Amino acid sequence: xxxxxxxxxxxxxxxxxxxxxxxxxxxxxxxxxxxxxxxxxxxxxxxxxxxxxxxxxxxxxxxxxxxxxxxxxxxxxxxxxxxxxxxxxxxxxxxxxxxxxxxxxxxxxxxxxxxxxxxxxxxxxxxxxxxxxxxxxxxxxxxxxxxxxxxxxxxxxxxxxxxxxxxxxxxxxxxxxxxxxxxxxxxxxxxxxxxxxxxxxxxxxxxxxxxxxxxxxxxxxxxxxxxxxxxxxxxxxxxxxxxxxxxxxxxxxxxxxxxxxxxxxxxxxxxxxxxxxxxxxxxxxxxxxxxxxxxxxxxxxxxxxxxxxxxxxxxxxxxxxxxxxxxxxxxxxxxxxxxx
Amino acid sequence: xxxxxxxxxxxxxxxxxxxxxxxxxxxxxxxxxxxxxxxxxxxxxxxxxxxxxxxxxxxxxxxxxxxxxxxxxxxxxxxxxxxxxxxxxxxxxxxxxxxxxxxxxxxxxxxxxxxxxxxxxxxxxxxxxxxxxxxxxxxxxxxxxxxxxxxxxxxxxxxxxxxxxxxxxxxxxxxxxxxxxxxxxxxxxxxxxxxxxxxxxxxxxxxxxxxxxxxxxxxxxxxxxxxxxxxxxxxxxxxxxxxxxxxxxxxxxxxxxxxxxxxxxxxxxxxxxxxxxxxxxxxxxxxxxxxxxxxxxxxxxxxxxxxxxxxxxxxxxxxxxxxxxxxxxxxxxxxxxxxxxxxxxxxxxxxxxxxxxxxxxxxxxxxxxxxxxxxxxxxxxxxxxxxxxxxxxxxxxxxxxxxxxxxxxxxxxxxxxxxxxxxxxxxxxxxxxxxxxxxxxxxxxxxxxxxxxxxxxxxxxxxxxxxxxxxxxxxxxxxxxxxxxxxxxxxxxxxxxxxxxxxxxxxxxxxxxxxxxxxxxxxxxxx
Numbered sequence: 001x002x003x004x005x006x007x008x009x010x011x012x013x014x015x016x017x018x019x020x021x022x023x024x025x026x027x028x029x030x031x032x033x034x035x036x037x038x039x040x041x042x043x044x045x046x047x048x049x050x051x052x053x054x055x056x057x058x059x060x061x062x063x064x065x066x067x068x069x070x071x072x073x074x075x076x077x078x079x080x081x082x083x084x085x086x087x088x089x090x091x092x093x094x095x096x097x098x099x100x101x102x103x104x105x106x107x108x109x110x111x112x113x114x115x116x117x118x119x120x121x122x123x124x125x126x127x128x129x130x131x132x133x134x135x136x137x138x139x140x141x142x143x144x145x146x147x148x149x150x151x152x153x154x155x156x157x158x159x160x161x162x163x164x165x166x167x168x169x170x171x172x173x174x175x176x177x178x179x180x181x182x183x184x185x186x187x188x189x190x191x192x193x194x195x196x197x198x199x200x201x202x203x204x205x206x207x208x209x210x211x212x213x214x215x216x217x218x219x220x221x222x223x224x225x226x227x228x229x230x231x232x233x234x235x236x237x238x239x240x241x242x243x244x245x246x247x248x249x250x251x252x253x254x255x256x257x258x259x260x261x262x263x264x265x266x267x268x269x270x271x272x273x274x275x276x277x278x279x280x281x282x283x284x285x286x287x288x289x290x291x292x293x294x295x296x297x298x299x300x301x302x303x304x305x306x307x308x309x310x311x312x313x314x315x316x317x318x319x320x321x322x323x324x325x326x327x328x329x330x331x332x333x334x335x336x337x338x339x340x
Numbered sequence: 341x342x343x344x345x346x347x348x349x350x351x352x353x354x355x356x357x358x359x360x361x362x363x364x365x366x367x368x369x370x371x372x373x374x375x376x377x378x379x380x381x382x383x384x385x386x387x388x389x390x391x392x393x394x395x396x397x398x399x400x401x402x403x404x405x406x407x408x409x410x411x412x413x414x415x416x417x418x419x420x421x422x423x424x425x426x427x428x429x430x431x432x433x434x435x436x437x438x439x440x441x442x443x444x445x446x447x448x449x450x451x452x453x454x455x456x457x458x459x460x461x462x463x464x465x466x467x468x469x470x471x472x473x474x475x476x477x478x479x480x481x482x483x484x485x486x487x488x489x490x491x492x493x494x495x496x497x498x499x500x501x502x503x504x505x506x507x508x509x510x511x512x513x514x515x516x517x518x519x520x521x522x523x524x525x526x527x528x529x530x531x532x533x534x535x536x537x538x539x540x541x542x543x544x545x546x547x548x549x550x551x552x553x554x555x556x557x558x559x560x561x562x563x564x565x566x567x568x569x570x571x572x573x574x575x576x577x578x579x580x581x582x583x584x585x586x587x588x589x590x591x592x593x594x595x596x597x598x599x600x601x602x603x604x605x606x607x608x609x610x611x612x613x614x615x616x617x618x619x620x621x622x623x624x625x626x627x628x629x630x631x632x633x634x635x636x637x638x639x640x641x642x643x644x645x646x647x648x649x650x651x652x653x654x655x656x657x658x659x660x661x662x663x664x665x666x667x668x669x670x671x672x673x674x675x676x677x678x679x680x681x682x683x684x685x686x687x688x689x690x691x692x693x694x695x696x697x698x699x700x701x702x703x704x705x706x707x708x709x710x711x712x713x714x715x716x717x718x719x720x721x722x723x724x725x726x727x728x729x730x731x732x733x734x735x736x737x738x739x740x741x742x743x744x745x746x747x748x749x750x751x752x753x754x755x756x757x758x759x760x761x762x763x764x765x766x767x768x769x770x771x772x773x774x775x776x777x778x779x780x781x782x783x784x785x786x787x788x789x790x791x792x793x794x795x796x797x798x799x800x801x802x803x804x805x806x807x808x809x810x811x812x813x814x815x816x817x818x819x820x821x822x823x824x825x826x827x828x829x830x831x832x833x834x835x836x837x838x839x840x841x842x843x844x845x846x847x848x849x850x851x852x853x854x855x856x857x858x859x860x861x862x863x864x865x866x867x
Contacts, residue, residue, distance in 0.1 A: 022617045022618075022619060023619060023624050025617065026404065026613070026617070026619060026624070027404065069376050072376050072377070073375070073376060078375060111376070112372065112374075112376040113371075113372040115375070115376040116371070116372050116373055116374030116375065116376055117374075119374045119375055119376075120370075120371055120374055150372065153371070153372075154368045154371055154372075157368070157371050158368075162371070164366040165366060165368040165371065167366075168366070168367065169368060172368065263366075272366075
């Protein structure tokens with residue numbers, strides 16, 4: 001049953017809303033009234049109700065904006081009963097009501113940001129959109145303004161797996177109030193936020209949700225921090241076991257004549273298509289530090305060793321910053337090893 | 341801003357992606373860009389390149405507004421698939437790169453470069469609708485565009501077109517300067533539309549010529565300076581009665597001519613949807629593809645900045661040099677042009693009858709009754725830059741020139757359909773296919789250019805480059821040596837070679853260089 005407030009708004013501008021729907025049908029021929037109405041009823045209604053409870057005078061504008069956003073999303077089959085992506089809809093159910101005060105302030109900006117961020121996370125392999133929804137909903141009301149809320153969302157996107165945003169997110173983190181920063185980082189209560197920011201900046205493998213076991217510097221040895229990438233037949237990128245190379249702090253991965261830039265840290269690993277010349281240039285300068293050796297399937301570093309024999313013999317290796325990337329003969333993944 | 345605009349969207353992904361390396365620096369602001377457009381995008385605040393916005397406008401029109409499935413401007417990255425069909429061996433080509441519909445692309449380029457475009461074709465084919473869309477792209481409400489559109493009709497007066505003196509002032513004014521003029525609103529718009537311009541009476545056409553040519557309007561000694569604008573005119577040849585001969589100067593001011601092609605009956609569904617849903621595309625133009633005045637200014641500057649490499653310029657020079665030369669038109673070398681004969685009123689058949697000695701089938705100049713004006717060449721360069729800009733390239737390619745050339749020369753280069761070229765059976769179709777003929781003409785010119793190996797062996801080019809470096813420090817000995825080289829080259833060319841258009845232009849250029857060195861030498865000797 002649709003809420004009275006939303007029903008009143010739709011009724012008041014019925015002709016205008018109907019016209020917009022017809023226009024949207026031109027752009028999205030698959031858009032049906034049934035699917036769209038269902039989404040309004042099940043999802044958008046709750047968001048409008050949440051806004052009306054905090055800023056009733058903004059209900060009409062928010063409803064109008066959400067209506068148009070919903071047309072775009074349903075039209076592109078990104079939400080709705082037949083969509084294979086549940087996260088945007090879940091974001092509307094969870095994040096938007098939690099951020100009702102910000103939505104009332106800037107409806108177009110907030111609705112688009114939440115929807116687009118979740119779309120971004122959903123289409124990027126090995127990310128955690130559900131984590132983004134959870135950690136952003138918590139501090140949403142505590143954010144003093146729309147900008148802070150959206151900046152918190154950007155940091156949360158990094159911690160939810162978009163590793164390539166690490167430099168920007170670290171800079172933004174410094175601008176967030178401590179309670180908001182702690183919430184999006186999922187840090188245990190009582191954490192010293194100043195110290196935590198420093199640890200995150202210094203160590204790409206430091207995980208604030210596991211302060212004892214995370215980080216390249218945790219313990220004295222080396223450890224497998226993450227495995228990234230997979231065989232294309234299983235939904236990954238690679239048609240054949242990949243090779244790695246490094247240039248400066250950048251890792252390049254090549255497989256089957258294609259090349260990617262790999263960004264990785266404690267929160268995730270993402271691949272970005274790149275010209276083959278990136279790998280070729282990096283390959284020429286490939287060199288491991290003297291303290292590190294790779295032989296057969298074993299990696300040795302300062303007296304400690306790791307055996308990666310389960311994935312076959314090591315076919316390539318490269319170091320970028322505090323990360324050693326290795327590939328193996330029997331695996332379509334890149335093994336990322338945190339260096340102390 | 342109307343809220344309905346907030347989420348009207350156009351393509352968010354690059355419309356003509358180039359194989360540029362992925363950026364190594366990531367911007368977290370990208371997180372909030374995606375399938376849902378946000379309100380701020382509708383305000384025009386956008387950091388996307390203007391040519392991307394232009395392409396978005398093109399694709400929105402092609403995919404949503406105008407049902408125009410004709411991709412007649414063909415680009416290929418690799419050899420295209422092509423099929424031969426029918427008794428007449430018609431060739432259907434499937435382009436391997438992004439290709440375009442001239443009916444939408446040429447108006448878009450005209451809009452971006454602020455030039456003048458004429459739509460031709462039978463009634464009801466979307467000529468006026470396209471022109472209105474261009475007005476909307478410039479930021480005017482549909483209603484304003486419609487009201488500002490000038491409809492040609494046989495009773496149209498100068499006052500109808502430009503404005504009226506205020507009646508009270510006409511009665512009370514003591515001096516003509518005191519009479520105020522109520523100018524028509526369309527004169528101040530950045531997109532000007534003249535519907536059925538061939539129905540405007542000749543006298544009013546002259547007033548229109550002043551506005552089109554010199555960008556101002558004049559009534560009773562009062563002058564209205566118009567802003568720089570793009571012009572869209574329509575002409576309906578099937579109109580029947582009530583049309584006037586368009587004065588030649590007005591025709592000459594039109595930069596490109598584009599034909600509205602026939603409706604493809606397989607798209608009847610789209611027409612039906614528009615009737616049933618009562619939606620007019622021009623009323624639903626997404627705000628993201630509407631250009632501000634500053635953006636239009638910026639786009640024009642960016643188009644001007646597109647480079648035309650010297651090797652492309654040389655091919656344009658070679659092509660354009662083919663047509664003006666007419667060996668029998670005059671005695672003095674400089675006057676051996678078709679224009680000389682035309683000004684003298686010599687009958688064309690008589691003139692061509694006297695033109696003997698050359699291979700009239702091979703000589704491209706024999707296919708036309710005129711040459712190219714400076715204005716036409718400038719227009720060609722502008723549109724070549726515009727299409728390269730539209731495609732996201734900073735440098736004009738030969739294909740860019742080849743594609744826009746037929747639309748620029750459509751009404752400018754007049755075919756002599758009695759020429760031997762058109763008597764060849766496979767060329768007979770070019771009597772009615774002007775676009776195809778012009779493209780073929782350019783291809784033939786390029787083939788001849790290659791045959792003469794002018795990219796590598798261009799003695800005049802070397803002499804010209806030498807001259808372009810300046811006369812500063814050139815000694816008398818050196819000047820004499822250069823004069824001797826010019827004379828030797830002319831003597832060499834004179835040995836048994838027939839005169840063709842490109843040689844004629846080269847010889848005149850050699851004469852020019854010779855004269856400059858002669859004057860320089862004289863100056864050296866007297867100082």
